[in-house]
Amino acid sequence: MSDVARYEYFLFLLLVILALERLARRLALPPAAAFILGGTGLALLPGTPELTLDPDLVMVVFLPPLLMSSAWFTAWHEFRRNLRGILALAVGTTLFTTLAVGVVARLAVPSLPWAVCFTLGAIVSPPDAVAAEAAMERLSLPGRLTSLLLGESLLNDATGLVLFRFALAAALTGLFDPMAAVGAFCLVSVGGVAIGAVLGWGGLWLIRRLRDSDLVITATVLLAAASYIGADRLHVSGVLATVTTGLILGWNQHADFSASTRVRGLAFWKVMVFLLQSVLFILIGLSLRGVLHRLEGTTDLLHHLVIPIAAILGTMIVSRFVWLFGADAVRAVLRRWWPRHFAAPSLPETIIMGWSGMRGVVTLAAALSLPESLPGRDLALCCAFAAILVTVLLQGITLEPLVRALNVTDDDAAHIQTNENVAWVRMAEAQLRAVEQASRQPDGTERHPRLLEQYRYRLRVTRDYAHDMPAHRPEEIAHYEAVLAAIRAARAEILALYRQGQLHDHVLREMEQDLDMQEIAAEGRL
Numbered sequence: 001m002s003d004v005a006r007y008e009y010f011l012f013l014l015l016v017i018l019a020l021e022r023l024a025r026r027l028a029l030p031p032a033a034a035f036i037l038g039g040t041g042l043a044l045l046p047g048t049p050e051l052t053l054d055p056d057l058v059m060v061v062f063l064p065p066l067l068m069s070s071a072w073f074t075a076w077h078e079f080r081r082n083l084r085g086i087l088a089l090a091v092g093t094t095l096f097t098t099l100a101v102g103v104v105a106r107l108a109v110p111s112l113p114w115a116v117c118f119t120l121g122a123i124v125s126p127p128d129a130v131a132a133e134a135a136m137e138r139l140s141l142p143g144r145l146t147s148l149l150l151g152e153s154l155l156n157d158a159t160g161l162v163l164f165r166f167a168l169a170a171a172l173t174g175l176f177d178p179m180a181a182v183g184a185f186c187l188v189s190v191g192g193v194a195i196g197a198v199l200g201w202g203g204l205w206l207i208r209r210l211r212d213s214d215l216v217i218t219a220t221v222l223l224a225a226a227s228y229i230g231a232d233r234l235h236v237s238g239v240l241a242t243v244t245t246g247l248i249l250g251w252n253q254h255a256d257f258s259a260s261t262r263v264r265g266l267a268f269w270k271v272m273v274f275l276l277q278s279v280l281f282i283l284i285g286l287s288l289r290g291v292l293h294r295l296e297g298t299t300d301l302l303h304h305l306v307i308p309i310a311a312i313l314g315t316m317i318v319s320r321f322v323w324l325f326g327a328d329a330v331r332a333v334l335r336r337w338w339p340r341h342f343a344a345p346s347l348p349e350t351i352i353m354g355w356s357g358m359r360g361v362v363t364l365a366a367a368l369s370l371p372e373s374l375p376g377r378d379l380a381l382c383c384a385f386a387a388i389l390v391t392v393l394l395q396g397i398t399l400e401p402l403v404r405a406l407n408v409t410d411d412d413a414a415h416i417q418t419n420e421n422v423a424w425v426r427m428a429e430a431q432l433r434a435v436e437q438a439s440r441q442p443d444g445t446e447r448h449p450r451l452l453e454q455y456r457y458r459l460r461v462t463r464d465y466a467h468d469m470p471a472h473r474p475e476e477i478a479h480y481e482a483v484l485a486a487i488r489a490a491r492a493e494i495l496a497l498y499r500q501g502q503l504h505d506h507v508l509r510e511m512e513q514d515l516d517m518q519e520i521a522a523e524g525r526l
Helices: 003-027 031-044 055-061 063-072 076-081 083-108 114-124 129-136 143-173 178-207 213-233 238-256 259-294 299-334 347-355 361-368 377-405 413-439 449-467 469-499 505-524
Strands: none
Touching (some): 003 031, 031 377, 055 213, 055 361, 063 213, 076 143, 076 238, 083 114, 083 299, 114 143, 114 299, 114 361, 143 347, 143 361, 178 213, 178 238, 213 238, 213 259, 259 361, 347 377, 361 377, 413 449, 469 505
16 A cells, blocks of 8 residues: 555545544444444455554554543542552552453463463553543543542553563563562653653743743643653653653643643644544554454364453453452451541442453554464454453443443532632632732722722622522523623624625634634633
8 A cells, every 4th residue: 555545544534533423422322432343344344455553653653642641631639639549450450450361361271371371461451541531531420430540541551561561571581580570560660750750840841931832732742752752762661651741741731831822732632632542443443354364264263262262351351340349348447447548439439440441552552562473372362352342342332321320420510519619719809809909009099990890790790609509500691691692793793894805814813713712711601
């Protein structure tokens, strides 16, 4: 396929993505499931070109920006508050699943060496950050539960990839030193965090000196790639480096980024993440043809692997529940002595966490990177692809109905609303103090009387609304609907002037941008 043909095929995939996204909304399907099914359907059509995913390229192109975005826009306080639980999930669940799958793989296929079995376990053990974020976007879960699941998805890739590296080395060399592996794991983790911290704070130093929003947004993209590639070149965790850089940028964006950079950067990252997620899931579906091609001529072998694959996938799903319920039991014991530090999730929340283990790109990339000569490589490829299909399709599609059936709702919504009302009042008070100070003249008189009255009125209305929100909500809705009607009238007027040739294009764009910002602000209050 020529370069032009590849580009045209990529444009065709974008068209397919638009159609699948629209179809997913109509059928109330998770977009990730629709993309994988669509990609798989394309892969099975005659004449579809065979796409072979380069695992190294996938990890470098897709993973860093997706991790950066997830870390950047994470709920920082929730992440820090639940860090102990996040680490227990990201490290404990991944390690336990690796061991459990390794043991079951050995029992199911006794001819496989132990090291290869644990390599297979490391491949299918980490839930995917991309799949987790795609699933969480559709759900309204308690803040702590969302923080645990998204935080786990940020960190467990590092655990899974490190375990994969050590298990694969043992499979290829026949040597394994547990103590050396633990020490190397700590070194890789700490090194990744250190590299991410250096690049995060160094990137902030650079960003503070860049005045142009386009340059700042470009710098954030470069920082994502530099964190991952730099850490990988130094043989430490690129995942942890990228996550650390993203957390530092996310924490400091409110003070160090201009308003224009934040608005434009949010729009840029949202579109880029959508495109990367969509292309990634559809490529996973399209890679089915490549997997089948690699397994060509092994039909009899595949029949013999059905039971081992089913056993491995069952163990992969069940082991997550075993770890979660076991951790809850330990927390229940520890809570007798330290009730504040070991709060356990409810039974429905634990079930939701157990069912939120969708696999994705890391699993497939790890399987594709296995050497051709490795025993059990065919089994690993089949398990990886089956794990992605089963978890994204089965768990992804049924997760939302399960949340409704268990009546797991966002109990923090009322607290967040109260918190938001208090913040609006505090902000209005600060604005009024600033305007009063700016309006006070040396002779004691005040200037800007209309501006002062505007901010005093805003403070009164904000206090009244915070005191009794339900009573004032209908009035607020009517107010912003009137604002939107005024914006529509203004937009129609300037468009009429423009079409009559009485308004320059540059002036139109400036006025339209102002109206756009007003419209976004008004729609956000409805």
